[in-house]
Amino acid sequence: MAGRRGRSRGFMSGVLQGSWGLGALLSGAAYGLLYNYIGWRGLLIIGVLPTLAILYVRRYVKEPEVWLENRRRQRAEKREVKVPLLSIFKLSILGNTVTACWWMASNFVVAYSMTGMFATWLQKDQGLSPALVALPVMLLSIGQFGSGVVWGSIADRIGRRWAIVLPAVLGIPIVPLYLFTDSYAMIVVFYGLQGWLAGGGIWSQAPSYLSERFPTEVRATASGFCFHQGAISGGFASPIVTYFALNWHLGFAIPMAIGTIGGLVSVLLALSVSPETRGKELVADVVLA
Secondary structure, three states: OHHHHHHOHHHHHHHHHHOHHHHHHHHHHHHHHHHHHHHHHHHHHHHHHHHHHHHHHHHHOOOOHHHHHHHHHHHHOOOOOOOHHHHOOOHHHHHHHHHHHHHHHHHHHHHHHHHOOHHHHHHHHOOOOHHHHHHHHHHHHHHHHHHHHHHHHHHHHHOHHHHHHHHHHHHOOOHHHHHOOOOHHHHHHHHHHHOOOOOOHHHOOHHHHHHHHOOHHHHHHHHHHHHHHHHHHHOOHHHHHHHHHHHOOOOOHHHHHHHHHHHHHHHHHHHHOOOOOOOOOOOOOOOOO
């Protein structure tokens, strides 16, 4: 059973991570169709509704068997990990933690540079209506989901790192094709294409790659820490883009391009010093305690 799960882990990781593109797609549709009627407050209220799914998860989704066995072993061997957050900074895995954080921070810089001020750029610099803004955003979201399926399948064949490296490399020359043009058709086509590359491809292995890099007793803590420090780090991208766009009178396209390309290069550098984990079995062994 474990072997079968391992062989499809990359694919399911891509489906899981890419599914947030479906939410973004619905968000883009809601913006294009409803913004003029209910405003941003109404859209925020709609955005709260999916959180009710946590009630189902809490009641019906079971804990993984490997985690339950690991907890049993910790107690039986009297080697319980009391503070898992500190354990991920032990010398034995510190380098792995740092490079995982670097990778996730780079991913978020790419994401926020691409999307954070994209709608504002289309409205302010290109003068487009909400409906026209929504189309490329929705196509990007479709690409993010589709890329999860495609690159997830590829990851199970050629490895986690290559399934991230390839869309990162391919995404770099796409950036100027949608940012440095006045053609709405080019914006729509190439921003939508970017959804399959920098928009979703580099993200497809976030669940699997983070999980496979850390021992079971700290896996959840390490994945959560690396992911969310990346979100914090990447969160500075949009304010920085805005600062240079307005205070340096550059417009949004140039700083968005620099942030996106710079983030993609950083992804490649982080992965060049990171381990490959394809085929790794998730076991219940107690490693760090």
